[in-house]
Amino acid sequence: MLQFIDTVGEAVAGIRDGSTVMIGGFGNAGQPFELIDALLDSGATDLTVVNNNAGQGDQGLALLIKEGRVRKMICSFPRQSDSWHFDEKYRAGKIELELVPQGNLAERIRAAGAGIGGFFTPTGYGTMLAEGKETRFLDGKWQVFETPIHADVALIKALTADRKGNLVYRKTARNFGPIMAAAAKHTIVQVSEIVPTGALDPENIVTPGIYVNSIVRVAGTPAERAA
Amino acid sequence: MLQFIDTVGEAVAGIRDGSTVMIGGFGNAGQPFELIDALLDSGATDLTVVNNNAGQGDQGLALLIKEGRVRKMICSFPRQSDSWHFDEKYRAGKIELELVPQGNLAERIRAAGAGIGGFFTPTGYGTMLAEGKETRFLDGKWQVFETPIHADVALIKALTADRKGNLVYRKTARNFGPIMAAAAKHTIVQVSEIVPTGALDPENIVTPGIYVNSIVRVAGTPAERAA
C-alpha cells in the first residue's frame, strides 16, 4: 500500500539488519543522498548493498561503509579516486565484494523485477568474472548464465511523483531507479515534487505506481547537491 | 542509416521471400495496416510472421495468410471469431503454428533486442506449451527455458517520429512496437506525423532512433481505421 511519508527517517525506519538494499544513482546523479543519510542514522547494519559504485568521498554510501554497516557490496565499479572508505575495508578483508559488469548488474536487477529466473548473456564470457559460471553456445556466441538480483528494499530518487505513486525522472539521473523500483520488495522514493493524480501525462510515466511503496519529498532542486 | 520514405510500397520493397517479419499491434490498436497491405502487394512470400494474433476478418494479416504468403505464424492467440483465413489454412495443414504464451512472446522479442541468448521463466511450466523444453528450479519455482525471437524486419505503427527517428506512441497502441523495433534487423515504421528534431521531449521518447531504419508517413488519425 502506497504511503506518503513526512521525513526520510520515518521512510527508512522499517529497514532491518541483514537486508539487501538497492541504492539508485550513477555517480551523484540520481543518488538518494537524504535517504542514505537516514539509513545511516537508523543504525541498520549487516547490509548487502547494490549500487553501481561503492561510495565516494565522505558522504552517503561511503559513510555507511566506513561505519561498518555494509557486509557486502554488489557493484560494477568500486574503485574510484575517492572511494577510500571502501578501499580500506576491502583491503582489511572487512567487506565482501561481488563485482558485476555494469550491464549484467542492470539486466540482473531487471530480471528480478520481471520474474526471470536467470538468463544467458555474452558479457563476461572468457573473463575472470565468469569463472565457475555455466556457459552455453547460443545465437552463435558463447554466453554466461546469470541470475536475478532481488532486494528487500530500494532507495531511489525521482523528480516528481503523483498521488498514485507514478514517477518521472530527470535526465541521466534516471539510471537504475526504474529497474531497482521493480526488483525490490519495498521501494522508497525521494522526490523533489509531489503533484496531484492526473498531473503527469500517462504516456510519459517511467515508473508506474505499482512499483512504489513509500514516497518522501525532499526539498531542493534535483541537481543541487550533485552539482 | 535512417531513411524517410514517401510510400509504403517503397518502404517494404526490400522484404525478401523467406523473411521473418514482426508485425506490431494488439487487435487493431497499433496495427500497421498500410504497411501490411503494401507487404501483400509486394508479393513477398514464404514468410514467418510474428504477431500476437493470426489476422482478423478480410484485411491485413488475414489476407497475407489467405494468399498463402505465410509459411509459419508465431503468435499467442490465433483463434478468434473472425480468424477464418488462418483457421482454414491451419486445418488444411498449410500453415505452421508456434503457439507462445503472450508474456513469453513479449519477453522473447525483448530478449532478441537486448542480446539475451535465452532465459528461464515460470510461465508455461507443467503445460503442453513447455513440453520438451528444458526446465530448472530457480528462485523457488520450476521454470522453463525460452529463447529469443529475432526478425529480419519489423513493421510497426507509432504516432510521431522526429527526424532522428525517435518515436512516441499513443495509448495501448504502443503494445509490441518498441520491443519489435529493437528485435528486428530492419525496422519500418508508419507514423501519423513527422516533426522536426528537437520537437519531442527527450524524457518522453519511447523508441530511440537507433532502433528505426525506415519511416513513412501515413495520413489519417491513429485510431481512424481501427475504430
Added chain:
Amino acid sequence: MSTEISIQRSVKPLGKDELAALVARDIAPGSFVNLGIGQPTLVSNYLTEEQNITLHTENGMLGMGPEAVGEQIDGDLINAGKIPVTELPGASYFHHADSFAIMRGGHLDICVLGAFQVSATGDLANWHTGAPDAIPAVGGAMDLATGAKDVFVMMTLLTRDGTSKLVEACTYPLTGVGCVTRVYTDKAVFLIGPDGVTVRETFGITLEELQQLVPVPLKATSAVGV
C-alpha cells in the same frame, strides 16, 4: 453441525452479478488487479471508489477505467479483450514486455480468471479444451496464472452436464500448476491451500450436499469472514 450452518450464506446459488460483487468486496483496498476476459470483467462493476483499486490490462496499461461508450470510444485504447475502454486519472501506458513484467514479476496483487477446471492443489485449466480439432490459443492466460500473488477463479461449480469443475486432477490441458488460491462459484467459495480445500461459504446448499457434488475432500472454515 454448527460449522455447516454458519457458512451457508444464502438460500439460493449466486448469480453471476452477485458473485462478481462478492469478489469485488474481497479485494483489499489499494490492490493492483487484472480481471480476465469474460465473467471476471463483471467484477469491475462492483469495485467502489473508496477501494482505490488499480486495474491492469496486459496490452499495456495501469489505471484502466470502465468500458468506453459513444464519444469516448478510441481505437487506440482497448483492453485485453479488445473492447474499447477508458483511462482513469493516474493511468500509465507501457509496452508489452514491461506490461508482462508487471504480471510475471509478481507485482499484481490479484488476478481473476475464468476456468474449465481447478484441481484440489490449485492447478488451473482455462485455455484449451483439448479437443483434437481445436485451434489452440493461449494469450496471456499462463502469465496471469503464474505471476499474480493471488489467483482467484470465477466459474460455475458444475458443467452443463452436472460434473464438478473442482477436481482432484485436471483432465483439460493445464494453464498453470498450483497457482489458484481461491475459487468463487455459484454454490460456494473455496480456499485452496497447502492443507487442501476449505469451504469459506456456501450458497443455497449445505456443506454435506456440496461434498456430494465435489470429488475433492472439503473442510469448512473455522474462522467466520475469512
Added chain:
Amino acid sequence: MSTEISIQRSVKPLGKDELAALVARDIAPGSFVNLGIGQPTLVSNYLTEEQNITLHTENGMLGMGPEAVGEQIDGDLINAGKIPVTELPGASYFHHADSFAIMRGGHLDICVLGAFQVSATGDLANWHTGAPDAIPAVGGAMDLATGAKDVFVMMTLLTRDGTSKLVEACTYPLTGVGCVTRVYTDKAVFLIGPDGVTVRETFGITLEELQQLVPVPLKATSAVGV
C-alpha cells in the same frame, strides 16, 4: 617493397589528437557510437556535423553533446565518466537496463575503447592490471567490448618500457574474447580479422621496423584507403 612505402602516412608517430581525428574520420556517417572513458573521449572533438554521429553514454542517453561548461553544468546530466555533458536536439533518456540493451543487443555501430593489451585474435584486456592488491572495477567495459558491432581500440603501441601492447595472447585479465576489430595506435592502424592482423597504415615507421616491435605476424593491406 612498394606496399610498405604506400602505407607509411606520416614521418612521425601520431599524437593523441591526431589519432583521435583519424578515428573520427573513419566513423561512417549516421553511426551510433560509444566513446570509452579517457583517450577515446577525444574523438568527439573531431566529429563533424555532416557526419551526423549519435553518441551513446551507457548511463542512459543517446544524443550526448560536448562537455558542459559554466552555466550548462547540470548534476543530473553526466556521462559514463561522471563528467557533466550537454544534450543535443533529438536526444533521448532511458534507464540502465534499456541503455545496456542498446549495447548488448548489438545496436551500436562502433565503440572506441582504451586498452592495456589486444591480442592477434582481437581479445581485449582493458579493465584490470591483475596486480594482486588491485581493487577490481569493471564498469561497462565488458558490455561495450562484447556488444558493439565494431570495437575500435585506441592506445599507444608500446608500454613505457617499450613492450608491444599488441600481443599473441593477453597476459592481463581479459575484458572480452575476439571482440576488437581495429587498433589505432601512435605508430600504426591494425585491422584484426579472421586471417590475422593487417597493417592499414603506419606513422613514422616502416612495416619492417613495426614488425620488429610487434610479436604478431603482420601483413600490409593491399587496398589503399581501407
